[in-house]
Amino acid sequence: MFPWTQLILLPFLLNLCYGVGASVPSTTQCEFYNHTACTSANKESCFSVQICDRPEPEKRNHCYVLWQNNSTGKPYIKLKGCFLDNIDCYNKRECVESREPKKELLFCCCEGNMCNSNFTWKPRLLPPVPTGVPAEPRSGPNVVFYIVLPMLVVVVAVSIIYFIYRQRKHAYFNEVPTVEPHPLPQRSPVLGLRPIQLLEMKARGRFGAVYKAQYKTETVAVKIFPIQDKQSWVSEYEIFSLPHMDHENILRYIGVEKRGENLQAEFWLITAYHEKGSLCDFLKANVVTWAEMCRIAESMARGLMHLHGEIPASKAEGFKPAIAHRDFKSKNVLLKHDLTACIADFGLALLFLPGKPCGDTHGQVGTRRYMAPEVLEGAINFSRDSFLRIDMYACGLVLWELASRCTAQEGPIPEYLLPFEEEVGQHPTLEDMQECVVQKKIRPAIKETWRKHSGLVALCDTMEECWDHDAEARLSASCVVERVALQARLVPVPVMPSAPCADVVHKESNM
Structure with missing residues (x-):
């Protein structure tokens, strides 16, 4: 084939394929509907807004509609929502299907917020067959010019488009959805307002402030995210909304809300309220007995074990994937009235769906003093097990905090210190932690x-x-649960044999 022809046509074809120079509409939210989940007689009330996941670099979000026309041509919507990176959806401002129905289903996609609110089917019309006396046939050089050259142009164009299409699809294969999403349901935050009265600010952290509040007759906690931290609010909502997250050692979720508009918008996360506060604050003001320490440590490890484990789908609930917390520390462990623990703050959490990559994530996140050596070095293997082992490193530090304030030790109980506070002080830099933990x-x-x-x-x-x-030598959360539970039963037996559990985090999925 003629190389010069490809070189001349390549810029034009790339511009044609990718819309160079055209503005790319951003898609952050789409209209959501799932006909199988809608049981209301008033179907209009089943429509909601879905906040789209942030796409990986060089990829885009789209909105889509999957529907079916009845014999009279009336559409019945099956699914609506967000759709990730399909080249067929690029630069489409309207949701229009022009192909013939596939298995009686019609599908369209588009770009731009809520662009799937309206959709239509416009089948392509075949050009009319010309009638009358045929023109005289051309001959000589005209045949080459008018027939061969256009054919070459078409072949080159199809080759380039197919190559680019394969490259894009190889990076992230995404089929047109024809069934309701599985294993995780597509959900969107409820934006209605609850009658909540803020009473008292209890804490202020990296992603917002936490308030004690009154909701009807219940005292609740409200975590308020400013608009710049909306993604953390979305992440928490997504984690709390997963199946099987209603667990006694995971903070109880109540709901989410958006308050205000534009730059004054705030994003609320409403959860159970625990008067004793975080484990960190509790240990600053209190010491714990051996029995209390075992209760806190075991329930905390059970929460991590539940977070890290996969739970198969059942008739009652869907599949729960493994979740890495990525900011595990005593500040994010809350104490209930009976001194059992529950885990909170999932703004940095990462979930792992079988057969799918971790996605666009940055490894060096979390609180510096709790960062594992591989995080401080920037040498993380981006796999599920690697992230779970990072949580377990931090778990070891929290166990040390508990032991430091336990009355079972002989002699006076020292003042509470954060991990590494003696070595690097209260406000260590990343370089301080690298030197202390990695090098020394x-x-x-x-x-x-x-x-x-x-x-x-x-x-x-x-x-x-x-x-x-x-990292591969670290214990799993389930093993920590076993060891602490064993000690709680054995003490005050003086002889302590080595615990039989020797599994590590990468075996946890088999337990």
Whole structure:
């Protein structure tokens, strides 16, 4: 084939394929509808707004509609929502289907917020066959010019478009949906307003402020995200909305709301309220007995175990994927009235769907003093097990915080200190933590008085195996649960055999 022809046509064809110079409409939300989930007699009330997941670099979000026409041509909508990166949807401002129905189903997609609110089917019309006396046939060089050259142009164009199409599709294959989403239902935040009265600010963190509030007759917690942290609010909503997240050691979710408009918009996350607050704040003001420490440690590890585990779909609920917290620390462990723990703050959490990559994520996130060595080095293997092991490193540090304030140790109980506070102070830089944890391989000091108690010495072994420099040698959350539960039963038996559990995080999915 003629190389010069390809070179001449390539810029034109690329411009044709990708719309160079045209503005790309941003798609962050779409109209959502699922006919199988809509049981209301008033179908209009089933329509809602879906907040689209943030796409990976070089990819786009679209909106789509899947519907079916009856014998009279009236459309029956099956599905509406967000759709990720399909080249057929690029630069389409309106949702229009022009192909013949596939299995009686019609599909269209478009770009731009809520562009799927309206949709239509406009079948292509075949050009009319010309009638009359045929023109005289052309001959000589005209045949080459008028027939061969256009054919070459078409072949080159089709080849380039097919190559580009295959490249784009290879990066992220996404079929047209023909059934309702599975295993995770597509949901969107409820934006209606509840009668909530804010009473008192309890904490202010990186992603917003937490208030004690009154909702009807119940005291609740309201975490308020400013508009610049909307993505963290969306992430928390997505995690809390997953099947099987109603667990006694996970903070109880009540709902989400958007308040205000434009730059004054706020995003509310409403959850259960726990008067005792975070484990960090509790340990600053209180010491714990051996029994209390075991109760906190075991319930905290059970929460992590539930978070990290996959749960198959059942008739009652859908599939729950493994979830990495990515900011596990004593500030994000809340204490209930009976001193059992529940895990909170999923703004950085990452979920892992079988057969799908982690997606567009940045590895070096979280709180510096709780970062594992591989996070500080920027040497994370972006796999599910690697992220779960990072949580377990932080779990070891929280166990150390508990042990430091436990009355089972001999002698006076020292003042509460954060992990590495003695080594790097209260406000360490990333370089401080890299030097301490990665280069010098320092870990929080374990006092000799702790090793004189049969239960605490076993807990020391557990925390050391959780914060092991070798990520693959770290314990799983389920193993921590087993070890702490065993010690709670054995103490005050003086002899403490080595715990039989030796599995690590990468085996957790088999348990």
